[in-house]
Amino acid sequence: MHTFDSLLAQITPSAGPTRDITDPATGEVVGQAPIHTVADLDAAVKRAASAQSDWAALGHSTRSELMLAAADAIDASAEALAQLLTREQGKPLNGPNARFEVGGASGWLRAAASTPLDSQTVIDDGESHAVLHYRPIGVVGAIGPWNWPMMISVWQIAPALRMGNTVVVKPSEYTPLSVLALVTVMNEVLPGGVLQVVTGDREVGARLSSHPDIDKLMFTGSTATGKAIIRSSADTVKRLTLELGGNDAGIVLPDVDPAAIAQDLFWGAFINTGQTCAAMKRLYVHDSVYDAVVDELAAVAASMPMGVGTDENNVLGPLQNKSQFDIVSRLVEEARASGARVVMGGNPDADGPGYFYPTTLVADVNNDNALVQEEQFGPALPIIRYSDVDEALAMANGLDVGLGASVWSSDRDAAREVAAQVEAGTVWINSHGGVHPMIPFGGVKQSGYGLEFGVEGLKALGVPQVING
Structure with a gap:
């Protein structure tokens, strides 16, 4: 020992x-x-x-x-x-x-x-x-x-x-x-x-x-x-x-209970402060539940303390290095400049020690925005509206990567039908990023x-x- x-x-x-x-x-x-x-x-x-x-x-x-x-x-x-x-x-x-x-x-x-x-x-x-x-x-x-x-x-x-x-x-x-x-x-x-x-x-x-x-x-x-x-x-x-690389997509179907899925959505995206290959990097939410999902996710995010890792109270830490901090900062500022709505986060403390970037949710962002198209690998989640499941699938499958993805629904059979159309090595239902030592794991495309x-x-x-x- x-x-x-x-x-x-x-x-x-x-x-x-x-x-x-x-x-x-x-x-x-x-x-x-x-x-x-x-x-x-x-x-x-x-x-x-x-x-x-x-x-x-x-x-x-x-x-x-x-x-x-x-x-x-x-x-x-x-x-x-x-x-x-x-x-x-x-x-x-x-x-x-x-x-x-x-x-x-x-x-x-x-x-x-x-x-x-x-x-x-x-x-x-x-x-x-x-x-x-x-x-x-x-x-x-x-x-x-x-x-x-x-x-x-x-x-x-x-x-x-x-x-x-x-x-x-x-x-x-x-x-x-x-x-x-x-x-x-x-x-x-x-x-x-x-x-x-x-x-x-x-x-x-x-x-x-x-x-x-x-x-x-x-x-x-x-x-x-x-x-x-x-x-x-x-x-x-x-x-x-x-x-x-991943840039995993999550697709939220219109039949969900936003409050019931908010915590699992949060950890799917922000585990290890977003620094996980198979974390959810872009979230597609049906228009009928969009605002409620954003609000519930923001409430969960606000309750998660970030700080020095040796403090037993914290569950989120800094970005590991300055290079990654700069990538996340750039992508969020470009999204803000494009007219996207920063629901929470952004604006890191420039005077404090460490590479801390606050938990950030970016709503009303276009699918072609760099924050969506590039893997940010940090605590900044873009949330994109959609009105038709085929549209969501086209956006989710539109990149040249396919490590993981997730589908969120109260109807597991409906979720599996959508999941079968997603181009990813693993598609989770009502969770994201969980791995098991007996379940094969690997990516498709690049x-x-x-x-x-x-x-x-x-x-x-x-x-x-x-x-x-």
Whole structure:
């Protein structure tokens, strides 16, 4: 079991170049992260390749036992991990935030360790006999984001380890400490070389995606970076799982009770202060309930305290970095200048510390507005009127992304009929953004490809082999 101080001390480099990591809520220095180089990455990949055959040879049962022990280690140091995550990423301890994320990291690790993946007899008719197996791929490179650094890293690490691969993780430059700490705790249980972290800049990331000894790459992040990874991985024909940008749509049908759905709408859009790939980024509401939905949503939003994450009362935090703060500010001001109505929010405090942007609802905004068309990735939700469901579907499907979406209705069957026409990898009914370790998750269009979670997620971290005869 670690305390915050002991965990931070353990991940602080004793030698070599470092850089300060600051708290996005206060500007205070949280700790120092090592500045790794391409040479460091090459050495980590070599160690991973050397360890992989022994790790695979342990078999599913033993690997699962070690993964469950690693989950126990995470749970034992959960509070220290949550405190570090709050101070580095900015998300509050409470609500669906830091403590929730650490719990999700151990939960997903347990799920991957416990999910069976049996060989499949595809034909056995007396003349032919063929069995489909899944073998380890080799060394997996995992590039994670800054919004859910621990949990998404585990989404990549857990199925890779379960299937007999070794893993080299590159965390976001904004949140390296959280991932360093997570891996440090897990490596108190796992064999040496099986799981490693390299913290570095884009040059390190580019080398990871083109490295000849990386056999599979998993990436969660922007569509633009995903496209660059596809290009740089082509020469080595790497297997890829890409979870890219979303700009998810929600469609509210005219039969809803606005008060009944307001809180779930709020968290669908504003979980992690809107900094979630599958958060609801644009909301289409039928004209007959539009004003009531806006009013009820505003009432819920006004009750949600935002502030420094270590304050136990807060459930919303700052934007994680200045770049994202500037994007949200620009999009809201452009919407305001176009004539859209800022129901609440906007106007961040320019004098206070931290990258706090107030919870913002923007009504009476046109669908072609930049706040609707671009993924804002922050606490600003555009709410668009519609009068016909076909019109709403056309607007929801009008972008080149399709990670998630939602349909809201008192008639679940009617909602499912609409959901079937939405172009997204997951469409939720009367909720938005919830994920489950046994339910496959992935995007369509330019939101990426490949599935994570459950049996399909395990298969994506293996090489299919048919033994015929």
